[in-house]
Amino acid sequence: MRVEDLTDYPRRMVLASLFWFYLGGVAGITMLLLHLTRLSTPPLYYQLMTLHGFAMPFGGLFQLMMGLSLLRAGFCYGKPVKGRIVELSYILLNAGMLLILLAVAMGARTSYTLMFPLPASGALRGLWPLEAVTVLVWGVVMVVSVIVALYPAALARLIFTGKTQEALVLERFMGTLNPSGMASMLPYIFIIPPVGAAISLAAIAIGVALLGLVPLSSVGWALQSLNFNYPFWIFAHNLMEAMGVMAIGTVYWLVPRYTVREQGETGVRTLFSERLGLFAIVFYSTAAIMAFPHHLFTMPTSQPQGLSYTGQIASWLTGFGAAFSVFNVLATSYIFGLRLTPASLAAMLGFAVYVADGFLAMQLGTIGWAYRLHGTYAATAHLMTILLAVTLIWIGALYHSFQLLFGRPENRKLAYVHVVATAVAALGLLYTMAAMGGLGIPRRAYPLPITDPATIAVLTLFASILAAGQIAFLTQLTRPKTAKT
């Protein structure tokens, strides 16, 4: 067994994720410049918006998470990260993203949330060709099949099956409860396949009908907007929550590895409380399952009021899960002392951004406030920040495994620039967009009907800081192996 058996696919996934991050990032900055200059027509802007929306969370963040979580499970359990399922996950995710890119190039501009039935009504109205919708749907089917089936299967296979090969065990578990860091992968494995099954079937049925293999009328059930949007939000909401839980687990994993002192006489470094960590993960994941109705609060007649109340209470209970984690993480670092490294800094800053954004998420998950904020930039602020926070935490995991993945240590200065710029930009974008949302500025609108150029300039400034951080990372990757660390 070679270390390459652990690192080959994770490295490919990390590098492919960078491609999608950079492509999505260029689209995002172009969107801001178009707002500043008003040089574009709406179709071009909305094509960029759709590309940005698909590339950042799926091609970028999801793929980064997939690579690094498989690597972590691999080197903790001593099992190679390879085989058909891993290979297919990598190929299908990127092939699906390429199909989505092709669909956007063909004119599809549905946004990444699809806004169903917009793909169909847009085609009927002649905004984009039906062929673009077919390509888009099959791209989505491929990406979703990785998210719902292949990736959780690959993770489950690493954790539950096969024999440990001591040569591949690079990090021993620490803690007493099969540590909470690794336990955070379980909600993904057990929650995402069932909650994603319905929307996957609907997408496949629509895709098959679009290819003409069955009459469109036979999939009428999937084409009704309420039938589509409930399974969609049950899936999309829980996907984001499962990614968040896995990110919190990553903080639980990373922080004890950078503490200075050992706990008691056992000689291991653990969280302040492993039990509280495990409890937080179970509590958070369970509450999150029923929080999805907050996406549809603003349908006062169609959504049963009881479902809305459940959504509000569940949304706020996830906040409790986060509160347990805040205490545990800070207590761990304070009690045992923390070593400053790019990995520990990224994990801590990413976690801070995650929690700050979490309060906005709970506000959007409050029925009374949702009627004043839904559909505004406040919602964009929340979504974008949670993705940036989770990305930052995974950047911590990336620096933790940098030597293993790339065969040389990272340059510390460049790494700090990367981490700090990403954190500052995330907070700057969060507060600026939240303020825009408070003023009622509609999201996903071009041209923006109510705003002043200064606000867009501030957004552009923070987006540029974000871009500078990513350029620092690109410089890091392209440095010669012999360069100074």
Place this chain on the structure above:
Amino acid sequence: MLDTGLGAILLFSYLTAPFLVIFIVLVLLSLRRGRSREGVAQMSLTRAAEVAWLIGVGIVWLTINLFSIPWIPWLQAGAQQTAVDGEAQVVQVDAYMWGYKITPMEVRKGPVKFVARALDTIHSLAIYTPDGRLLTTIMLMPGMREEVTIVFDREGEYVVRCLEYCGDGHGYMYSKISVVG
């Protein structure tokens, strides 16, 4: 003020900015402790801090949730009274790519019941006060009909916008409702 979008964001800033400052100070202290030769910090104090933190979070949680109950559209006093008395004026709204058919476009001050639907794809009915504050927003899904009662207590022109992305003309999709005395 708290029941507005701006109020929500101000509260967000007032709560999260101090949180971030305290978080970063604690991280800096942790890094300093990491460099010093001090031993493991006192556990008993940490347990007390844990209880205090969780009680504090619980109080904020409960307070905000209880406070927000009257802001729920269907529980607002005016809307409830109207449902009992049946006195609201009724406005029919059809949303389509990229405009609204609003009947009638002029209403009197007081409770107004909006009966709205989307004809082609998802839209929303977002109503802004004459001074530009977002009063409420309703998501409209094709095949469904939404009803909401709003009490207008000021005369003037209320802008109506779509807040759900609905294609190329989304940014231009707006209309107006006049509220007269």
